[in-house]
Amino acid sequence: MSVQATISTNVADALKTKAETPRKKKRVFLAAPRGFCAGVDRAIQIVEKSIETYGAPVYVRHEIVHNRHVVSRLADLGAIFVESLDDCPDDRPVVFSAHGVPKSVPQAAKAREMNFLDATCPxxxxxxxxxxxxxxxxxxxxxxxxxxxxxxxxxxxxxxxxxxxxxxxxxxxxxxxxxxxxxxxxxxxxxxxxxxxxxxxxxxxxxFPMIALPYKEDICYATTNRQLAVKAIAERCDLLMVIGSVTSSNSKRLVEVGAKAGSNKSMLISSAESIDWALIDEAETLGLSAGASAPEYLTDGVLAALKSRYDIKIEEVEVTKEKVVFRLPRQLLNK
Missing domain, CATH: 3.40.1010.20 (4-hydroxy-3-methylbut-2-enyl diphosphate reductase, catalytic domain)
Known part of the structure; x- marks a missing residue:
């Protein structure tokens, strides 16, 4: 048999062996609710609608939400992200991020007669x-x-x-x-x-027994719901993954909540590209959630990556349904 024929036979045998090797089974608990909340969705819409209404570029003071995938997509559409109002020209719209700004910022914008839109979460x-x-x-x-x-x-x-x-x-x-x-x-x-x-x-x-408390809980409904959903799955997970940015407070809190609620290991990932496959390989049961500023397509990407390597069974664990919607600023309505 020739060398070429021998190599071809060996490759064929290796592919056959790989095809016949059963894939590892993984059970995935998918937390719900997860991902975008109403405040994040509104903030992103404000930037998108501003670009549509006024044309590019539209300036955004600070990242509109803490997620690089969202920020990169909006930058491609024509958003320019800056850290100070001083970096914005007077003649272009500026959007304030979902996190809110000191009162001095809109006051300065008014003094410069700027067209500004406030995307602060209600x-x-x-x-x-x-x-x-x-x-x-x-x-x-x-x-x-x-x-x-x-x-x-x-x-x-x-x-x-x-x-x-x-x-x-x-x-x-x-x-x-x-x-x-x-x-x-x-x-x-x-x-x-x-x-x-x-x-x-x-x-x-x-x-301080006389301290005045909030009339209603200040921690937002979305933060609370996502933490409840993580608690509902954490104890059953060898590994809990939370999709979100290292700059996202609510995402980092989900990792901490998962660890305290009983997950053997709890970690933050930015997307499928940052998965530690060695850890996945060791785990039999996985948990998956996403912070309030992480788009759902990142969750889809992680699930697709898991399906490409393993035989996975997905079980969504939903603790509540969210129906909250926030209106856009008046200057963008009916545009």
Missing amino acids: LVSKVHIEAERHAKEGRHILLIGHEGHPEVIGTMGQLPKGKMTLIETADDAREFEPNDASNLALVTQTTLSVDDTAELIAILQSR
Whole structure:
């Protein structure tokens, strides 16, 4: 037999063996709800509609939402992302991100007679309104949140410096000393861990029984629902994957919630391209969720990648249905 014939035979045998080798079985628990929330969907629509209405380019102050796939797609459509209003020309529209901005930003835009559109999530705006109401009533405000996050910067920027104190940790809650313990109010970042926030609130309430709490929960419905869905599957997972950006607070909280709820391993991935296949290979049961700023096509991509390598059985675990929709700004309606 010739060398070429021998090689051809060996290749054929290898392909036959590969075809006959049974693929590993994997069970995938798919958390629901997952992915885009109403606030994120509205913010993206505002950028898209602004480009459609006013033409490109449209400037966006900060990433509209914390997901590079979303930002890249909008940039391809004609959005230019900047970190400061100083980077925007006077004669082009500018959109403020879903996380909210300090009050000084729209004031500066008005002073320059700019056409600006506010994509702040209405649930973040609710927190801003609460903080202003408490301040008018003479209360000092405690904000539970993460220092440096755009939402926290925006919320603290609603009031003059010194009117609000950031509480990040249990130690912060225990060590804070107010001028008047009977005249305090509490607000929170909308994308926090529900359980961790409850712990901080309990500490503050035990120290300051008269502290004014939010009329309704500040942590948004979408954050709460996604965390409940992860809790519903975590204990059954050898590996829980959450699709989202490393800059996304709500996505990182889902990873933490999954770990605390019993998943053997819990990790953040940006897309199918960042899957650690060695970890997947070792796991029999997988969990999959996505942060509120992660588009559903990323979930589809992860499932397709899994199907290409394994014999997978998908079970969607839905804890609730979401029907919330937020209206677009008035200047984009009927355009």
